[in-house]
Amino acid sequence: MAARPAASGGDGGRRDGDLDEAAIARLAAWLKERIPALGASTLPEVTRYAGGASNWTYRLRYPELDLVLRRPPSGTKAKSAHDMARESRILERLAPHYPLVPEALAYCADPEVLGSDFYVMRRIDGIILRRNPPPGLDLAPEEARKLCLHFVDALVALHRIDPKAAGLEELGRGSGYARRQVAGWTERYRKAHTGNVPRARKVIDWLQANAPTDAGSCVIHNDFRLDNVVLDPQDPTHIVGVLDWEMATVGDPLMDLAGALAYWVEAGDDPLFRALRRQPTHLAGMLTRREIVEAYCRGMGIPAIPAADWIFYEVFGLFRLAAIAQQIYLRYHRRETRNPDFRHFWLYVHYLVWRCQRILRRSGA
Template identity: 35%
Template structure:
């Protein structure tokens, strides 16, 4: 990708100004040898991700998506600080390299080291693994989530990541506020689900580092042993909060209802993956936590997923997505909201 990259409508707003980036790398990255090139790896659903190289070294650059942004989400500073703070914690992360504000490229961005490995995004990617490996990999991911939630957050940089008190209340309010910003239609189930969550919002049972978007394609796996997680990525929504929010969202990402949000053949929704009950059982065994207010957490996870789907749909309608697979994302919003209502009302747990 070059600084002159254009579309039929003119300059591509997702293109990087390589001349400016070259100056930044020369001043902030040890060993940089010049001649930077960049390739857009993914974009449109979340932050835009680029593979950046000088021909000898490789880095990953992340910047916010095009279009309307959620307040506090797509936070490059947060991604960078979390990744840097988790170094040496036992939770696998990419090495933090550099952080830039909007004065460099017009938007803030974070640079990390490149971690080579296997990223399992689609059912086709999952097809390269046998059933035993798929199952063991899914459990290794849950074990990694439990390890993340066990990291000490009482002191050091992670203690400054957020305010754990009131996390769930802020989540309900924040995601409903985002719904108001991105909705493209009225959906009664979204309103009913929000009202139910608003009435039943509990106090947190505990607090930990919450990843905020934990699923299989946000992990880099070892190519020779996919049951070994080499790095967790996409920390843009990380904060301190109730760890069960992470677990609930992870299980919702396994619901086939979510498949259109990830282009219809997502690895997380494959029937070859262990079901929600098995994943929850693995997590509770690894973490020692109990499923307090589980119906609320599941309902909130579906609510977030519905708003995420609608936000991607709204950006697609405005032409602010890059790549394929966005045309049907909006079809997931209503079913996710309906599933959330059912989950939140499930007093049987």
């Protein structure tokens, strides 16, 4: 199968991170030494996945195997979110306990191959939902509800894993996870600050003053979104894989749920929030954020969380999302990436901070 450069931008030009034929040849030689199943194959067909706001991801198609490669982006990076060795190790250790993780096959620390470290995993075949369902996939309301419940079930199953049994206890840092997260995301937001976004002082001060004690400690994904799960092509209400484990750690499970729901845009949300939607959680039959929390509590066998007690988690999830967006925008602001998709991320930051402030005002905080 002939090699070809990874997909370039729509204008025919090359994007940051596209692989040329020399890089593909080096990669193929490296893989052939480490994955015996490749046999006599020479060069893979390489396609770069669209998006890539965090790590860059490529599909490597061989006659024998369908693989996925992940590597860090260029420019300013949050080290914890781009540690390929750590991510690969997490997949390997979770595999016996959580069948939804992709199978990690090989990790490369040698920058001579692609210019950075990377790892390769087996591709999970299925459907990944984006802003809207793909053509031909029409989820009836009862199917949308069933998918939401399976989404919650997948998160509950992860949170029930004993970190020690999975060999991941080293990721934990003891109690105080919520407070550390507030401090960490505050620092990241401030370091990534540019003059065109708010300081968010009131939101930060409130989060620091109201961080709760940990609800528990378990393996958490830290980016558990509907567009990070793979659906069964034969029954799209069932989940067959969970992707993007770069921020997984051991911590408070409610903080994981908070991060997931920051992306959960409902049909009745305001137009600005709906404009930010990146997964089809607005469809008829989809659970509301509140219903997701209730289903999660039932699945975990814990008492229902009063709406007033959930305010911290909701505000934290949105502020964390603002910090992530600002970190990405900083790369564009410094011209470390030319991706035009990042040009307006500073506007997203404005909105997310405003949304946090509105929640606090309405709660009387």
